[in-house]
Amino acid sequence: MSCYGSVFVRFNSSHGFPVEIDADASIFQLKEVVAKRQGVPADQLRVIFAGKELRNDLTLQNYDMVQQSTVYVVHRLQRCDPKLATGDATLNNTEPNRMGEETISLTKLNLSSTLLPTTTTGLAAVLDPEEDRTLTSSAKSDSGHQSSFYVFCKSTCKSIQPGKLRVRCKKCRQGALTLTRDPACWEDVLIPDKMSGLCQTPECDGTVAEFFFKCASHPTTNSDTSVALNLITSNSRNILCITCMSISAAVLVFLCADRHVICLECFHSYCAMRLNERQFVYDPEIGYSLPCVAGCPDSLIKELHHFRILGEQYNRYQHYGAEEYVLQMGGVLCPKPGCGAGLLSESHSRRVECERINGLGCGFVFCRECKEEYHEGQCSSIQGTEGAKALQRFVIDDHAAQLARWEEASRKTINDTTKPCPKCNVPVEKNGGCMHMKCPLVQCRFEWCWICGTEWNRTCMADHWFD
Secondary structure, eight states: OOEEEEEEEEETTTEEEEEEEETTOBHHHHHHHHHHHHTSOGGGOEEEETTEEOOTTSBTTTTTOOTTOEEEEEOSOOSOOHHHHTTOGGGTTOOBOTTSSBOOOGGGOOTTOOSSOTTSOSOOOOOOTTSOOSOOHHHHTOOOOOOSEEEEETTTTOEEEEEEEEEEETTTOOSOEEESSOOOSHHHHHSTTOOBEEEOSTTOOOOBEEEEEEESSSOOOTTOOBEEOTTEEEOTTOOOOTTTOOOOSEEEEOSSTTOBEEEHHHHHHHHHHHHHTTOOEEETTTEEEOOOTTOOSSOOOSOGGGGGGGGGGHHHHHTHHHHHHHHHTTOEEOOSTTTOOEEOOOTTOSEEEOOOBTTBOOOOEEETTTOSBOOSSOOSSHHHHHHHHHHHSOOOOHHHHHHTBHHHHHHHHHHHHEEEOTTTOOEEEOOSSOSEEEOSOTTTOOEEETTTOSBOOHHHHHHHTTO
16 A cells, blocks of 8 residues: 555644555544544544544545545544444434435535526435445545536635535534535535534534635645635536537536536636726626626626636736726726726826826826827727727627537436426436335435336336336
């Protein structure tokens, strides 16, 4: 086994120490290392990481526990729960995902790709009660999954990077909190106080979960958080980019009704061109933003950190509001590269000087009309400048807009693979397996036939169990 490196252990949330351990070491082996150091029995320890109590039989790699991750180890039971007292705590907050497997890591959740419409309740799930859903060794070793989250890393990478989702107790701000259920959509994560849990930190009775994101491209500290870019996701459906018609690994999905898709390279070009053309749209609640590249209504980007993709030009975007105010007041912006100072000058004069005052301004003298160096006589470059701008505009044809719809694949999948439970109408997705279905809702658990839509019976078992 190759050495994995170190994880940082916080014991009873009071102090921390690094532990050198292999990537394929089990959680129980980690408990043994901590137990030996602390002088306590290993079977009395509970390991908590990213909102879950970890199972003894799975490995650090299963839980995406990258180097220098902080893991919480609790010695004594904090709650009088009969299940915990009998040693069943390792499964106290796990639930199947829609692929019929236990979700073992917050990082592997995909909050933007649920197959259900946003108006339905519950999650579609593959339900085959005859199939053993225990994770196999091959499944456990699968660490090459696509990233579900993207963030802008301001501290180290200074760029858009894959992210990892983490959770802590809102009251004590420690990570020793187990969620009552996994988050199912972006609203669960982004809206404060929506999700609950149980804090296992001694002397804390917190029950409110607080989510945050970190960059997954390098080791991070507890205070090194990043902003989630919820519109950017892995292109798991292989949708074409609406502008270049290529398939990229990561894409941005606009908030329009058709959920049009654009690759990150084209999104960068779209933002840069609209910034140069001063075509950002003002919204009193959001600020200056952009709509879908196809011009769809009600599609403004709400999380403005997505415009961090502008890179070095992001500072220009930040000053955009102040510049617009100057222009609305009848002022002008200095056109010299690297300056852009806002100037309020006499409106009747074509000659404008960017005066050097208090360390501002560059001294450039230019023509108000053509924005070139000041000259006498008629401007010669106004028409050429307008023509250049016209060439920069995005042109999206109807065929491209039809092909680049994120939700079209979702609707097709729902129609082909999803049926409502005959008893409670919750959508249930079938992806292979037999025709014997079981409703995912704990309150229902109705067993029924995928073909007949009736309660499961011996006739169904004999005629089309494995059709």
